[in-house]
Amino acid sequence: MRTFRLAMAQMNATVGDFDGNAERIITSIHEARALGADLIAFPELALPGYPPEDLLLKPQFIRENRERLGLIAAECRDIAAVVGYIDADTDIYNAAALIHDGEIVGSYRKMYLPNYGVFDEDRYFAAGSECPVYTVNGSPVGVNICEDIWYATGPAVVQRAAGAELIVNINGSPFHAGKRAFREKMLATRASDNGLFVAYVNLVGGQDELVFDGASIIFGPDGEVVARAGQFEEQILIADLEVEAVFRSRLRDPRTRKERATDLAHIGKPIQPLDETAEVYAALTLGTRDYVRKCGFGKVLIALSGGIDSTLVAAVAADALGSDNVVGLAMPSRYSSEGSILDAMALTDNLGIELWTLPIEDAFNAYLGTLAPKFEGTEPGVAEETCSPAYGAT
Template identity: 55%
Template sequence: MRQLRIALAQINSTVGDFKGNVRLIVDNIEKARAAGADLVAFPELAVPGYPPEDLLLKPSFIQANIKALDQVIAATRGITAVVGFVDRKSDLYNAAAIIHDGRLVAIYHKVHLPNYGVFDEQRYFNAGKACPVFGVAGVGVGFNVCEDIWFETGPATAQASAGAEVILNISASPYHHGKHHFRERMLSARAIDNAAIVAFCNMVGGQDELVFDGASVIFDVRGNTIARARQFEEELLVADLDVDGVLNKRRQDPVPPKKNRELSCDCIEKRIEIVGSKASAGRTALEKQVSVLLEPEAEVYKALVLGTRDYIHKNGFKGVIIGLSGGVDSSIVATIAVDALGHDAVHGLIMPSRFSSPLSAEYAEQLAANLGVETQTISIEQAYQAYLDSLSGVFSGVKPDVTEENIQARIRGNLLMALSNKFGWLVLNTGNKSEVATGYTTLYGDMAGGFAIIKDVPKTLVYRLCQYRNRSAGFDLVPQGVLKRVPSAELRPEQTDHDSLPPYDLLDPILLAYVEEDKSVEQIAAQGYDEKTVKKVARLVDGSEYKRRQAPPGIKITPKAFGRDRRLPITNKFREWGDLDENPEYWY
């Protein structure tokens, strides 16, 4: 049986850390060589990190990336490697360097440049035109980059038509919940349609608001999983590919010739031999490794932990501080932070007011004890009374309203920022997606912070994450009282969130339809929701765009997150919700 041993290096690059990225790449080359791999692959733009954004406009950044690639090339004695980098010709290209035995053999330029959602590659790169087939240990291999594999008649099809038995895609595929399912269905379909083995090497790690989940995977010619790496962890996945199985499948069901199919790119007809020796069949067989995919809540939770850890560590912060309210949002943020950073790096601040329930401090202290987090308590009462006294003349004759509520939130924001300045702790914002969407937040108050872990997590999912973490802990890490109490900002007597918002189990599906699915008010109401409620939610979302522009960055875990994914103008007169009988309510 003819075999090709392939290694997929699922690494966590950091944008601009050329020294660190090269070290990661070289270490994995050495591990792949020791494992007897014929070929080792690294993710898209593994050398400079992904996405570099406007660093690509700096010539010095491009030159540093090319120098770093030279160091990688020198480390490839006795092995073939495919490494993502930025190629500079007359223009810039998102490229894969094909390297063998200490020399650069060829460069592949990414053909399909995504320009939607979080992607804007057409801002920086030129598109490639060709997708050659290479001979690696006697096996025809087609290399391509990320978006290229998503096209049904793209480079993979062209390469298979030209004789590629293995299609290797290097990728930086950003995570959102459930994405791996349809990504794997697509990859399996590419393997079946092209009668080829498909290998997908994905990046892992956090980069600003993006998280990359890894889960590198290989499919055989029948679309079955050969191997899969773990999600959200660095790993070198090594597998033996049955190349004879490809030939047998093609004898039964030949790949249609290129001329019979309309392809999105051309393929160089000649085969470029990298190393001519035949793939070895005499090696000790490898144990099959197919990591099990995580359940939904576990998957989201691990994404948030990884995104938090990388944001804090890669940016060099000493630790974090969180305002602990005894509510579900601050509880899950603190829990994630401890799992990401360790309890010594997490600090809690309890800030009771005249409207705080005694249970709030009790739950906050119980959570902190469960997590091993040190807390301090500073009452906001004295500062709040000072504000009221200072404003009493100006506010004379005007009834109290949301203004007095927001003063309390802003005092808390000031206290958190004071401790942040003094001790070098980054403030972790505790706002969830439901609140961010509707503007149920206070500018310069509970919106204060350097990083918003659950910014893209709907409130109903926050509860499920707490329940998941309690199950995995084997006890109520997040106290049951936190999960059972009615949500409240506690900024006025007897206040609940539902005084101002629909219940979250009603609000979140409406937000999903309006924000993520771009459904109209009319379409959402046709699904059985009260039209007046839908209009109110839509109005709150539209009226809060200016606030979201001032919010800290946060981790993307849904298909459409606020910010990079969803970009609406602040100044905008388009209104789907029309006129409502009641006056609009906004929380500044």
Template identity: 50%
Template sequence: MPTGPLRLALCQLNATVGDIAGNERKIVDGIAAARGQQAQLVLFPELALTGYPPEDLLLKEHFLSDARAALERIAAEATGIVALVGFPERGDDVYNALAVLADGKVQAIYRKLYLPNYGVFDEQRYFAAGDGGALIDVGGVKIGLTICEDIWEAGPPASDEAYAGASVIVNLSASPYHAGKGAERERMLIQRARDTMCVVAFCGLVGGQDELVFDGHSLVLDHRGEVVARAGQFTEELLVATIDPLAPRTYRLRDARLRAAGRNARAVPTIATLELPPAAAPDEQLRTGGPVAPMLDETAEVYAALVAGLRDYVGKNGFRRVVLGLSGGVDSALVAAIAVDALGPDGVAVAVMPSPYSSSETQEDARQLARNLGVELFEFDIAPTMEAYERTLAEPFAGRDPDLTEENLQARIRGNLLMALSNKFGWLVLATGNKSEMSVGYSTLYGDLAGGFAVIKDCPKTRVYALTRHRNEVAIADSGEPLIPPAIIERAPSAELRPDQKDEDSLPPYAVLDPILDGYVEQDLGREQLIQRGFKPEDIDHVIKLVDRAEYKRRQAPPGIKITGRAFGRDRRVPITNRYLG
């Protein structure tokens, strides 16, 4: 029978895939910090020891062996506290596992039951499933163990653990972000707390890993589903909260819904019985709960995700600087602002590369933005290079009028110049295309698609405008002046590859295009379903044709940050050779 409060620490850390030694240090430091705040139980995210997702590293025996050796070293540091650490367990098979560490050793291991195999997940490729729920008894407090997807599923294992007497359910998670995911996840956890009548403690991974971003957003909820502690989004943090484990037991005396179902529930083993580490000082036990960080609104949240994803992609892959082409358009302006917020002005260089079709207004806006950002600016007039290409191609092109070929040459010249800067100085080239363009193929292979990372690849054009306005609102609040020249946002979008060119010459207006793309790409709606939603058949047919025809381009595009529910690449997998239209 628990006799007093339980002090929890949720270590929301930014792990790096494959950096077992670095992740080990972070976990050991987290244990020490939690113990320093008199926590009795500390949680770490899913697969915190290896980073998530390790993908085919899990097929290497030596990788799994190294992870286990690191876990044993971490266990030796787990004294005076109970630590729950996510790691890949190599047993008779490989399991996505949670290790219970206490008294200097591994006391028990729980294996994840539900292995997601949809969207960005491939866990059934790598892991075997566990057998069911499990409890640990810490000083009389029964704690149910779950890993990520285990708690997204209504019912077992969390319900079985509650029926077996758990008053606390913990969840170690690596939950990839998309816009609105934090609020969606929080609503789900509230429901699980209410269903199980348990305190729920969710410890989330934070940081960027290739296309994925993890938002953290760790939570502690009481048995009524009330948020009693919440960590910030997109930042490492040790969230410490005090809970009353007796409260759920008392609550169940008044609300007996679990009794009948509990009689027929599967038995749940108690896999470790441990002494409760020393309690906090009496004056620190007077109040339950902990800090509750405010949630960002959706646009601010997406902007923060893009900053975090870029910062980690650059830092974790060993780059010191990025470079991008600054056209005077809204897409490159947004990418430049994100890059400076992620890396600082010294970490960013930009190139203005006018052609004979570039307006003086867009070029001056680009230069002004570079000055506002404080970044290094290169200027390359590509007209002489265009003329050299024309001379070289004059004979085979004789008798043919200029067309898309000459437009694409301009984009490819610019791509070559950016890649030359990359090769010479070791900088990462940022592609600046958005999801609307990516969807319909409104981009040039080996031109504006050239680069190592595509920051706004998953941002539709309408969201690009919202993010750009948001960044200016922040700047105005801070300094009274916009960061991005307003003309960049207000000007009609154009690639400026021919005289008087506008995007709407080739595409429906973005206010029409983006909702059609959302239906066709994100929701897999067919032509007739889109018509029922009020879109014009001719617009639908045009967009579907463009999307289906552009798959080969998307396969060759650089990776970019996932912020929608269905990103190209890991999320949406469509064959290039494909005769099914629509």
């Protein structure tokens, strides 16, 4: 039985950090090779980071991306790798390089460029027009990128007709609540409709306002899950695919000829997806951690009113950054109740974070004096109360 050992590197890339991203990629290649993988796949634009946005308008950014790809290729020996990068000729492309034995042997250019929601790819990239299939260790492999797999008559159909037994789909797919289940239903349909393996590898981490959940997954030709990576964490997923079963199945099915396997082994323990509440909390934690880390900050200050909003923010920050890197800030004024102050103190004790207490009555009184001519004839009320940091309006 011909098997194919596939590795998928669910990595946390940083936009513009070519050295850091390339180091992560090279390290993962070496790890996958040591585990006997035939191919390791990395996410969409893993080398430059996703989404690079207006950095794509800088020629130097494109050149650096290509230079680092050459360094990665030199380290890729006795294993194949699919690496997301920016390809260029007279235009630029969202592309996936196939690397083997020190050389870039092929490049797939993304065909369907999303231009809705958080995506703006049609502004930056030209669309590809070819659907190559590569032979890796005796097995035909089709490579495509993110949006390409969402179309029922997209590149996967062309690659299946050209003999692909495995589709490697690399992604930069942002998280939102409920998306994972919808995405997996689509991927299962692509796998079963085309009678092949579909391997989906996704970015993980926060980048500005976006959070990528990972949740990389492999489906078999029957539409069933073969292997699943964790959510919101870096991981290399390894699976052995009995790709010869795909070939045997096609010999018995004449329909594929007119259009011109199913036993699987998972290395490691099966992983169950998070429930919806846990997904959202994990996304908040990861997004906070990566925003602080990637922007070069060390600690954060959080104004604590004793209410549920600042309590949740403080809990997320402590889980994301560690208690030593979070400082709570209480700013009592004439509107602060004893309960709110005690609640803020209990919160910092429970989370193990430092508490600064800075009374703001003098500063608040100075503001009221400045505004007194405009407030003449009125009684203090909601306006004064909601301007006080005791209510979290900082």
